[in-house]
Amino acid sequence: MMPKVLFTGMLPPGWGTIPQARFAAFGFEAVLDGRDPYKSEEIFYFSGFRPPPGFLNTLPNLRAIFSLGAGVDGFLRDPDFPRDVPLVRFVDQTLIHEMAQYVVMHVLIAHRGQRFFDAAQHESAWHQRMLLRASRETRIGILGLGDIGTAIAHSLMPFDFQISGWSKTRKTIPGVKSYAGASELDAFLGQADYCICVLPLTEKTRGILNAALFAKLPKGAFVINVARGGHLVEADLIAALNSGHLSGAVLDVFQAEPLPATSPLWTHPDVTATPHIAALTDTKAALKFIGECVRRAEVGQPLPHVVDVKRGY
DSSP states (O other), X not given: OXXXXXXXXXXXXXXXXXXXXXXXXXXSEEEETTTSOOOGGGOOEEEEESXXXXXXGGOTTOOEEEESSSOOHHHHTOTTOOTTSOEEOOOXXXXXXXXXXXXXXXXXXXXXXXXXXXXXXXTTOOOOOOOSSOGGGOEEEEEOOSHHHHHHHHHXXXXXXXXXXXXXXXOOOTTEEEEESGGGHHHHHHTOSEXXXXXXXXXXXXXXXXXXXXXXXXXXEEEEEOSOGGGBOHXXXXXXXXXXXXXXXXXXOOSSSSOOTTOTTTTOTTEEEOOSOSSOOOHHHHHHHHHHHHHHHHTTOOOSSBOOTTTTO
16 A cells, blocks of 8 residues: 555645546655545645644654645744654755746846836837946845755856855855855845845744845845745835835745735835746656655655754755
């Protein structure tokens, strides 16, 4: 009998219609909560994204938990999360590179002033304008130099930007100036014309993109958040944009998702908002990853990418 993996919470689009045979091809039986009947004691593995609070504690024989996203804050914010059960984060090169691609696209759109030319085209107006700043004089700062932050840095290098990153500990990445720890955060912020957030969401980073941080960025700085909505104090961002201290922002994640239709972020002229699509979980890659984790767990091998629940990543 194949081990059963229970799926619930937020799942990628279309997962409810995947036939059982496709799951079985990766070495496990899938049980979709709300679709398939099951007994809680039969479930040894769980996979999903943001399960309902307390739900995981209803599975008495749980051996491992697999996140379907790069972040795991949706699990750890549950006060009843079973901290003795290994939590594995999904690491996929396709997802990482798509995230980097999204960031590079929006950096270049802002750097080249494309929104200005979009508006000119809409008015049938021939407005020529030089770059506001040469690439070699443009400083891009990345908050978080893990797998995704490092990929973003590498992807930006061919464009001749000055690239730096801030992380909890010092990183050695050729071509990237590394700032580390709380004592160097202000220095990092003071030289970041673009501030890109890819930090994990923890109690220490929640709300880090706030008025105090924005004030430490150079005037005219641009903010991109592709990490978690919980990092950003949205009212502080709007105030910094309205004052002219920040020149613009790209947001792919929000405090509330879907973003309410009444949110001023939809219509603010200096904000580009996208519906959490910077990188989407690839079905085949996720099933292969889960299958490999189940196989390892069943034969007693170490699981990859196990989260340190005390650190939150």
